[in-house]
Amino acid sequence: MxxxxxxxxxxxxxxxxxLVATFDQLEQTFREAKNDPAFWPAYASLMASYSCRPTPLTYCENLTRHFGxxxxxxxxxxxxxxxxxxANNVMGQGLLVRRMGKxxxxxETGAGQHGVATATMAARFGFACTIYMGEVDVARQRPNVFWxxxxxxxxHAVTDGTRILKDAIxxxxxxxxxxxxxxxxxxGTACGPHPFPEMVTYFQSxxxxxxxxxxxxxxGxxxxxxxxxVGGGSNAMGIFTGFMDDPVELVGVEAGGLGLDSGRHASRLCSRDASIGVAQGYRTYFLQNADGQMQETHSIAAGLDYVGVSPILADLKETGRVRFAAATDREVVEALSLAIRKEGVIPAxxxxxxxxxAFKEAxxxxxxxxxxxxxxxxxxxxIFTVADAFDDPGWKAFIIRKAEQYHA
Known part of the structure; x- marks a missing residue:
């Protein structure tokens, strides 16, 4: 760096x-915390008692046999x-907020998971909390809004622009x-102005x-x-950081949407539609036109339709340390179905x-x-998006009955 x-x-x-003074205060607080030998153990202890850490590493015997x-x-x-x-990032930032006395x-939130995690952290620490979420995402992630x-x-449902994550930010x-x-x-992710990319990566590591x-x-x-x-990049940076100095290939997978040639995707690092620019306080690859205007993005996954990407991942692409690929909406639904049926796990x-x-390459x-x-x-x-993708008749009937009850 x-x-x-x-x-x-x-x-x-x-x-x-x-905002310069505010960022200076944040960076100073973060540096002091990193240099405090008691801080990481306190953070790890909080995550162990509050958030099921360490999370398991599950061997997928059935999938392994299936792919051979x-x-x-x-x-x-x-x-x-x-x-x-x-939760890893928000609880860590909660400790910093407490140090700053705010x-x-x-x-901001797209898929809603960061919003729920932040609201949870605020309840845990006793902070007031406001969440900004694009109106489109509010509609497709209603259970998270409820929680x-x-x-x-x-x-706050944001009605400006394309009404998704970048507008919430x-x-x-x-x-x-x-x-x-x-x-x-x-x-919520490893993007934005310094020190956010470094700080989010630190907690997700x-x-x-x-x-x-x-x-x-x-x-062994x-x-x-x-x-x-890879949306913004926080979960990718979190796991990649543990293996950065090892002879391990790191693969980031972006939202291919309806296909990289369709113009309806959110791939910044393996499509021809992205270029380097400055927006939202930092320099990275953005999906933008020749005039620097941000393009609309698309993904079946609300958390992957961000128009930019972590500057750390952009650099790791340039240096060749991380390889990037894109998965289409259709491929995602098929892989999700296979994981559910073969292993009983339900990935987001x-x-x-x-x-x-992983299934292509295993x-x-x-x-x-x-x-x-x-x-x-x-x-x-x-559940709403997946049920629609599977075209589940029982789910459709359930929604219709619920709607009729509300309008009765």
């Missing part, structure tokens, strides 16, 4: 002057409290500028630390490949992108090798 949060040409902190290649393991971030890896937190509100958070930054003395913005130790315990050797879905639609690429490896898929979240939040 270079000065002021640069990863070669990516990253940085492009801030309005009014490498042994397939799943890192079970879906078993975290609130159902995804998001009493209110705000957050955020039950946890005491105020949920813009609205959250507007709030922060007006309330920075009392409020901390709990950015608990995934990779555990996974490396666990695979060595059961296999490192895996050949690690697979993780986001996580299922990683399963797609057969080409030998039975002596192993791979790890980071199951970054659980799929119950996706």
């Amino acid at each position: 270079h000065n002021r949060g640069y990863y070669h040409q990516f990253g940085g902190a492009f801030l309005p002057e009014i 290649g490498a042994k397939i393991y799943i890192k079970r971030e879906d078993l975290n409290h609130t159902g995804a890896h998001k 009493r209110r937190v705000i957050a 955020m509100e039950r946890l005491g958070a105020t949920v 813009n609205e959250a930054f507007r709030d922060w500028v007006s309330n920075m003395d009392t409020t901390h913005y709990v950015l 608990i995934i990779g630390k555990e996974a490396r130790r666990q695979i060595l315990d059961v296999e 050797r490192l895996p050949s490949r690690i697979y993780a879905c 639609l986001e996580s299922a992108h990683a399963f797609v690429q 057969p080409e490896l030998s039975p002596e090798e192993s791979i790890i898929i980071n199951q970054s979240g659980r799929g119950d939040k996706d």
